[in-house]
Amino acid sequence: MSKATDFNDLAQIAGHNAVKATIDKALADVAATSTAAKPPLSEWPDPHLPGMVKAPEIPASILPGWLGAMAGAVADSTQTPPALAVMVGLSVLAAVLQRRFEVAPFADDYTEPLALWTLTALPSGARKSAVFSAMTAPLLRWEKLEYDRGxxxxxxxxxxxxxxxxxxxxxxxxxxxxxxxxxxxxxxxxxxxxxxxMPAELRAPRLFTEDVTAERLQAMLAEYGERMALLSDEAGIFQIMAGIYSGGNANLDAFLKGHAGTAMRVDRAGREAHVDKPALSFGLALQPGVLSEVAASRRFRDSGLLARFLFAMPASNVGKRDVRRRVAIPNHVRDDYEVALFRLLEDVPAVPGKPRALPMTEPAVELWADFAQEIEDHQGEGGRFEAISDWTSKLPGAVARVAALLELAEVGRHAEAVSAVATERAVALGRLLIPHAQAAFGLLGTDGVDADASAIVKWVQANGLTEFSRRDCQKSLSGRFRTQERMTKALDRLQQQDALRHYTKRNKGAPASEMCLVNPKLLS
CATH class of the missing domain: 1.20.5 (Single alpha-helices involved in coiled-coils or other helix-helix interfaces)
Known part of the structure; x- marks a missing residue:
C-alpha cells in the first residue's frame, strides 16, 4: 500500500478515531502556541523603555520618625511630590553626619563614607526653592548660632x-x-x-554651600573639617561639574574624591594642605532640560560622575495644585526636625578625626547582601540593568550609606550598629530608585544598544505592528542592522524591557519563523 498522504488515507488505514485524534492534537498545539505567544493585554507589564519609564512615587513614610514627618509636612504644605523633600532630607542628613561616621557592612576593612549625592528633576515653577528653604533652615540657623558663639x-x-x-x-x-x-x-x-x-586661623563652622568651583571646593574641604555639602535648586554647580563653563575641562577629581573619601592634596595660599578623608554630599533639584543639556558632555558620564547620583524623577504637580489651599508645616514637626538635627550636630570636632565605623547587625547584613546580590545578578550582559550597570554597580554601596544615615537619625549619634529596620527602609528606597534612574538615564542619553532598540520601536509604531519576524525587521532596517548579531542585541534588550516577546512560529511546509510579539501597550 502507498504511504498515507492525507486524512482519507489515514481513515482507511487507522479509522476515523485516528483522524479525530490527529486533528484534536493539532488544534491543541495551535491553541497552546497562540496562548503562549499572545497573552491578553492585562498580562503584559508596562514596558520600561528609556524615556518611557513611569517612576513610582517615593513616599515620605520611607524615612523614619522626625525626618519622615518633616518631609511629609513640607510636601503637603508646598503641594510638591514627596520625593523632592525625601531626597533633600537625606542630603541634609548626610551634610550633618558625613566625615564623622562611616558604615562597615561586614565589620571589616570595607567601609562606605556617609557622603550622599541626590538629584531630583522637576520643571520650573515646581516650588523647589520652598522645599529647600524649609529643609535647610535648621542648618542655616545652626551655622549662625555657631558664628555668634565663636x-x-x-x-x-x-x-x-x-x-x-x-x-x-x-x-x-x-x-x-x-x-x-x-x-x-x-x-x-x-x-x-x-x-x-602663630595660632591657626579660626573659621565659623559651615555645613553647606550652593555654588562653588572645583578649585574653591578643594580649599573649603581643607578649611571646614574635610566635609562640605552642596544643596541647591539651581543648575550652576551641575553645569560647572559638567564643564559647560570651562570648555568641558572641569576638574572632576575634587568631586569624585569627595564621594569616595579618597585623600587629596590642596594648594592653599602657596602652601600644600592634605585632606585625608574628604566628604562631599549633594542635594540638587534641577529642570529636566538641564539634565538633557549636560548629557551632551560624554565625559560627564564616562567619568562615573552621573553614576554616583541617586535620581528622583517624580511627576510634577504643576497644573494640579489648589491655589486656595493653605497648609502650614505644624510647629511641632518643624521644632522636632530642628532639635533632632541640632542633637546630631553636638560635639562636632573642629579638627577632623577618624570616622566612627558602624557595622551592620547580622539580620541587616543578610538583607543588604541579598539586595546587592540581586542587583549583581541582573547587571551583566543581557541583564535587566545592563544599560545602567554603571549606576547599579554603585547602588548597594549607596543603600548601605542610606541605612547608616537612617540608623543615626532614629537612634542618635551614639548608635552602635545599623539595624535590620534601618536597612529594610534603605533597601526599599533603593528598589524605588531603580526606575527613577532608568527614567533619568533615558533623559540623559542611552547606549548604542538602546539606540538600536529605539529604532525598532519607532518602526513598530510607525507601521502599527502587533508582531513581526526577525527577518522582516532586518530587511526593513537593513541600513542600521548590517549584522544579525547587532539586531539580536537590540531585540534582546527590548525583551528585557518588556516591550516584546520572542516565540517560534511553525509554518506548514516551510521552516519555522523566529517571531517577536509586540507589547500592546507600545501601540496604545
Missing amino acids: RAERGRVASARKVAEKRIERLLADAAKAKDDHERERIRAEIQHERDT
Whole structure:
C-alpha cells in the first residue's frame, strides 16, 4: 500500500478515531502556541523603555520618625511630590553626619563614607526653592548660632595672627639689614618661631554651600573639617561639574574624591594642605532640560560622575495644585526636625578625626547582601540593568550609606550598629530608585544598544505592528542592522524591557519563523 498522504488515507488505514485524534492534537498545539505567544493585554507589564519609564512615587513614610514627618509636612504644605523633600532630607542628613561616621557592612576593612549625592528633576515653577528653604533652615540657623558663639574667640585669634604677621614683617626687614650671617640666621630662627607659634586661623563652622568651583571646593574641604555639602535648586554647580563653563575641562577629581573619601592634596595660599578623608554630599533639584543639556558632555558620564547620583524623577504637580489651599508645616514637626538635627550636630570636632565605623547587625547584613546580590545578578550582559550597570554597580554601596544615615537619625549619634529596620527602609528606597534612574538615564542619553532598540520601536509604531519576524525587521532596517548579531542585541534588550516577546512560529511546509510579539501597550 502507498504511504498515507492525507486524512482519507489515514481513515482507511487507522479509522476515523485516528483522524479525530490527529486533528484534536493539532488544534491543541495551535491553541497552546497562540496562548503562549499572545497573552491578553492585562498580562503584559508596562514596558520600561528609556524615556518611557513611569517612576513610582517615593513616599515620605520611607524615612523614619522626625525626618519622615518633616518631609511629609513640607510636601503637603508646598503641594510638591514627596520625593523632592525625601531626597533633600537625606542630603541634609548626610551634610550633618558625613566625615564623622562611616558604615562597615561586614565589620571589616570595607567601609562606605556617609557622603550622599541626590538629584531630583522637576520643571520650573515646581516650588523647589520652598522645599529647600524649609529643609535647610535648621542648618542655616545652626551655622549662625555657631558664628555668634565663636565671634570673640575668632577675634582674639585674628588679632594674635595680625600681631605675629607684623612682627614677621619687621624681622624680615631686620634680616635684610643684618651685618653678618650669624645675625641673619638668628633673625631667621625668630621668624620661623613666630610662624610656628602663630595660632591657626579660626573659621565659623559651615555645613553647606550652593555654588562653588572645583578649585574653591578643594580649599573649603581643607578649611571646614574635610566635609562640605552642596544643596541647591539651581543648575550652576551641575553645569560647572559638567564643564559647560570651562570648555568641558572641569576638574572632576575634587568631586569624585569627595564621594569616595579618597585623600587629596590642596594648594592653599602657596602652601600644600592634605585632606585625608574628604566628604562631599549633594542635594540638587534641577529642570529636566538641564539634565538633557549636560548629557551632551560624554565625559560627564564616562567619568562615573552621573553614576554616583541617586535620581528622583517624580511627576510634577504643576497644573494640579489648589491655589486656595493653605497648609502650614505644624510647629511641632518643624521644632522636632530642628532639635533632632541640632542633637546630631553636638560635639562636632573642629579638627577632623577618624570616622566612627558602624557595622551592620547580622539580620541587616543578610538583607543588604541579598539586595546587592540581586542587583549583581541582573547587571551583566543581557541583564535587566545592563544599560545602567554603571549606576547599579554603585547602588548597594549607596543603600548601605542610606541605612547608616537612617540608623543615626532614629537612634542618635551614639548608635552602635545599623539595624535590620534601618536597612529594610534603605533597601526599599533603593528598589524605588531603580526606575527613577532608568527614567533619568533615558533623559540623559542611552547606549548604542538602546539606540538600536529605539529604532525598532519607532518602526513598530510607525507601521502599527502587533508582531513581526526577525527577518522582516532586518530587511526593513537593513541600513542600521548590517549584522544579525547587532539586531539580536537590540531585540534582546527590548525583551528585557518588556516591550516584546520572542516565540517560534511553525509554518506548514516551510521552516519555522523566529517571531517577536509586540507589547500592546507600545501601540496604545
